[in-house]
Amino acid sequence: MRVHVVSDVHGNSRDLAAAGTGADALLCLGDLVLFLDYADHSRGIFPDLFGAENASALVELRTARRFEEARALGRRLWGELDATGASRESVIEGAVRKQYAELFAAFPTPTYATYGNVDIPRLWPEYAGDGVTVLDGQRVEIGGRVFGFVGGGLSTPMRTPYEISDEEFAAKVEAVGEVDVLCSHIPPEVPELCYDTVARRFERGSTALLHAIRTTRPRYALFGHVHQPLARRVRVGATECINVGHFNATGTPYVMEW
Numbered sequence: 269m270r271v272h273v274v275s276d277v278h279g280n281s282r283d284l285a286a287a288g289t290g291a292d293a294l295l296c297l298g299d300l301v302l303f304l305d306y307a308d309h310s311r312g313i314f315p316d317l318f319g320a321e322n323a324s325a326l327v328e329l330r331t332a333r334r335f336e337e338a339r340a341l342g343r344r345l346w347g348e349l350d351a352t353g354a355s356r357e358s359v360i361e362g363a364v365r366k367q368y369a370e371l372f373a374a375f376p377t378p379t380y381a382t383y384g385n386v387d388i389p390r391l392w393p394e395y396a397g398d399g400v401t402v403l404d405g406q407r408v409e410i411g412g413r414v415f416g417f418v419g420g421g422l423s424t425p426m427r428t429p430y431e432i433s434d435e436e437f438a439a440k441v442e443a444v445g446e447v448d449v450l451c452s453h454i455p456p457e458v459p460e461l462c463y464d465t466v467a468r469r470f471e472r473g474s475t476a477l478l479h480a481i482r483t484t485r486p487r488y489a490l491f492g493h494v495h496q497p498l499a500r501r502v503r504v505g506a507t508e509c510i511n512v513g514h515f516n517a518t519g520t521p522y523v524m525e526w
Contacts, residue, residue, distance in 0.1 A: 269411035271295060272521035273512045275453065275492025276384065278302040279312070281370040283519030288376030293410055294521070297492050297512065298384025298419055298453040300371045301364055306331075306467070306495075307517065313363040318345045331467055335425040364388055368395045375400050380408060384453040384493070385421025385428045405440030407447055411526065413487075416444030418452040421493065422472040438476035446484045449524075455491045456481055456509060460499035467496070481507045490522070 272291040277284055279302030288294040305311040306327055315323040322345060329338035346356050368391060375381070377399025383389050389404070396402050403417035418440045420430045444450065455461040457473035464471055471494045481489050485506045495514040502509045512522035 269413075269526050271410060271524045273297065273451075273490055273524065274515040274521045275299065275512050276495060276514045276516055277371065278305065278386075278516035279367055279371070280516045280519060281367075281374045283515065284371060285374040287515070287521045288379070291376075291521075291523075294376050294379045295415070295451060295490070296375070296379060296381040297451055297490065298382055299386050299492065300384065301367055301386045301388070302516070303386055305516070313360065313367075316363065317349065317359065330426070331469075333469065361388075361391075364391065368392075372396060372400065380410070380415065380417070382417040382451065382453065383419035383430050385430050387419075387430050389419070389430060405443040407444055413448040413526070414446075415449045415451055416447035416486075418444060418450075418477070421454050422474065424472055434474075434476070437474060441474070441476040441480050444480075446486075448487050450477070450480065450484075450486045450489045450507075452477055452489070452491045454493045455497075455511065456489060456504065458502055458504065458509065460502055461491075461497055461509060461511060462494060463498040464494050465496045465498055478504070481505065481509065488524075 270291050271293050272287055273295040274287050275297035276299045278299055302312045304314040304323055309323040310320040326338055326341055372395035379400045381402055382404050392402055404419040407414055407416040420432050422437055423431045455473045456478035457475045462470045462473040481504050489507050489509040490512050492512055497511050500511045
C-alpha cells in the first residue's frame with residue numbers, strides 16, 4: 269500500500285495534479301487557499317487586491333509580531349476597497365472560489381482531505397467531487413489502517429478563517445478516538461514541531477493532540493501548518509510525529525508505504 273500526503277498547498281494546483289501519481293490514495297491536511305505568500309509577496313489574494321508593496325508591509329509587521337499595526341494596515345486597505353462599493357466578503361469569496369475550483373479539480377481519486385486554518389469549510393461541499401472524501405473529527409480505513417482526521421487551527425492573533433476554540437478542537441480529537449494514523453492540520457504541542465525558523469515564532473500546537481498521542485499511541489501523527497519547523501520529525505512515546513512538508517514550496521508529497 270502506498271499513500272501520499274500533502275499539506276499547506278496554498279494554491280499550488282500544478283504540483284497537486286501530480287501529487288497522487290503512483291499512490292493508492294492521496295491525503296490532504298488542509299490550507300488549500302493562498303491568501304499571502306510569505307516567500308513571494310506578489311502571490312496570493314492579498315497582493316492581487318492591494319499590490320505587492322502592501323503585502324510586503326503586512327508580512328514585515330506580522331513577522332515582527334506587531335499585530336495591532338498589521339490589523340490597522342488591513343483596516344485601511346479594506347476601507348479603501350469598501351469605499352469603491354465592493355463587498356470585501358464577496359471579493360474574498362470570489363477569489364477563494366477561483367482557487368478551490370482549480371485545486372479540487374486537481375485532486376486524484378481517491379483523496380481524503382481535511383481543512384486548514386485558512387480554508388473556508390462551508391464552500392468545500394460545492395467543489396469536492398465523488399473522488400474526494402472530506403473528514404473532520406472522523407475516521408476512515410485505508411489499506412487496513414485506520415486514519416483519523418482533525419481539521420482547522422486554534423485561535424491566534426492572525427484571525428485566519430477557520431480558527432476554533434481549544435474545546436471545540438479537543439472534542440474533535442476525542443471523537444476520532446484510537447487510530448493507527450492521526451492526521452491534523454496543526455501539530456501537537458511540542459516546541460520543536462511548533463517553532464517556525466523563518467517566521468521566528470511559535471505557531472499554535474494542540475495539547476489535545478499531544479494528550480491523544482500519549483494515551484492512544486497511534487503509529488503516526490501527520491500534520492503540516494508550520495512551514496519551516498525546527499524539527500520535522502519527533503518521537504513521542506511510540507508515535508512518530510511527522511510534519512509532511514510545505515507543499516506549496518516543495519511540490520513533493522510525503523510518502524507512506526506498508
